[in-house]
Amino acid sequence: MIRKTLRTLVPVLTLVFLYAPILILAFFSFTNATQIGMVRGFTLKNYITLFTTEELRSMIVGTLLLAFGSAILATLLGTLGAIGSFYSKKGVSSAIRTVNQIPVINADVVTGFSICILLVVVFGISKDTYIPLIIGHVTLSAPFVYLSVIPKLKQMDSSLYEAALDLGATPASALLRVVIPQIFSGMISGFSLAITLSLDDYFIATYTKPATFDTISTYVVNATKGSQTSIKTALWALSTVIFVIVILIVIGMNIKAAKEQKKG
């Protein structure tokens, strides 16, 4: 009896802990409350502020541009690295694998701080050029792209590349027309990971971003410190929008996976 209760209670509690805070935030984003707990009425004021305030809009667009830009670069570099390491000799390949592991495990704060020191202090590159920020985010995500591409290369029939060469393709053409299509799904999941990582990142951005530029993470941290309440409550709306988008993406991916399973 106790076992049975526990068996339902534990998952229910887990779900409550996971989703209650987000749902509470979503609920309050549709009210005119200035802080959690005091509801006087329902309104879309927060959403209007979110999409009309120039500062918020440019911050969101900037964050997305940074995420997509760094993800594209990271996907290119990570994929090239994976292909290079896959076709290298054993020693080289395991060296690359080890080097790749370190940024994955290393604390972001260390990565961010070291990039800042190297690029800004040692090389004297100004943070305003966005170069340190982009390099920082590419450094953060490229290793994850590498990790999602490598298994696809290992799954691939190794004679496919040779077959392409055998049929007269140059190595570059064989790579582009035969190898890349085989590992494309790995590249896509690496790309999605890179976007999420860039959106999530706080530490690297704080150390490397130009003073006038903010990502959602750095902006939220700063905004919640002050007392600008209309902006603060607009961020509840932003959180809700992000949450809904994520849910839609997850549902979409599940439907697609289910369809593919039926087909196969």
Add this chain to the structure above:
Amino acid sequence: MANNENIIELKHISKVFDDGFTAVSDFNLEVKRGEFVTFLGPSGCGKTTTLRMIAGFDMPSEGDILLNGQDISKMPPNLRPINTVFQRYALFPHMNIFDNIAFGLKQKKTPKDEISRKVKKVLELVDLEGFEKRSVSTLSGGQQQRVAIARALVNEPQILLLDEPLGALDLKMRKEMQIELKNMHDELGITFIYVTHDQEEALTMSDKIVVMSEGKIQQIGTPEDIYNEPQNAFVADFIGESNLFNGIMTGTKKARFAGGQFDCVDDVPEGTQITAVVRPEDVVLTDPAQGQIRGKVTSVIFKGIHYEIIVQSGRYEVVIQSTKSASVGDVVGMQVAPDGIHIMIAENHTNFFPVDVNRAHHLEFNGTELHASLTQLVKGSRRGENKELLDENGQVIDPDKLHITAAIEPQDIKMTDDVDDENVLIEGTISNLIYKGDHYSYVINTELGQDFIVDDEYLWNMGDQIGLILPIEKMRFSVKK
């Protein structure tokens, strides 16, 4: 051009991999235009490596590959007029059948209408008309194999390489494809180089077979040559089933082996030590009195088109294929016609003999215990409390299930006329002797019915009764599975 007839020549080709493994050594081969050549050998013999060097995927460590007289050993694979059919097909899964076959033509910037005409034609050739739009995953193994062949043939290569292309197909499909491939070869006139470990496949399809083992060519010849006149024990053993006996020439076209005297057709000088190859189908069962040798039937297995009968004759085991059955326990005679015996000059004269494991779990030969470690010989075994032999799971090993063979070189055996000497393991009669320049080589007919070959610097007489001393430290033991 040195020789217009040869489309490809491999000269002193060696391949040593980075880890030091020698896959191919000193490989020499000439292939004529339009020939069907098969590389045949067990896995790991270097046949696929050789094929990959012809295709250009591996570069030879040494030697030249000449295509129409031009050295191509450094040319990248995409520039060679050679196409490959891969073992696991290697079709591009993201393309449909048409795009797979058209891939090579597109690389060559062939006009579109010509591509579709050629693809259509080659699909007809492999009996897959109308498959253009199908995806690779909807095809059966056999169909995928046909597409792989079509994809290679559409480029009109000068040489088509096939790397065990039928290995993944079931038996019936394989037989059909063998005939189809052979027909395609005859029809197209393209040179085929085929790799397989299946000797029947090689014998059925090839004009020329290259038998390989451990990176070296063992024999090059037509299927008939390879089967009927194997050059060494490896080829004889690998191609078809065969009985191999060590023996000696005792006269002009007369040989002694398997404890009997036989007439043969190979003229090898008297006294030469030989290995005789007798195919199981060439042994005729007779009445005991009429046989050149006699023995007792130990096993009869019905194989569909014949019976496989194993006869124990003294210490020798003879495998026989016969359409007539026999019963286990029958005493039979065996005859082999002179043309059923193929004589090979022996490469070495190592004596092999079975040793027993006695009840006390010690090695025993002819009633004498041999003091050699059984636990070292049998992997994972150890001695139990009562000194019995246990396997890795702690189970007592049944000595009858353990088949151990000992090997000893002729020069390591000593002969003595004191047959009561405690070191004598076995007694016998000298049945043959030849002078070999600095020593005599004797054939000893032993009491167990097995002949031993012994080298000794002193002269003994024919018919002498002697004892053999086989030093245990010179014996090498192996466990037969």
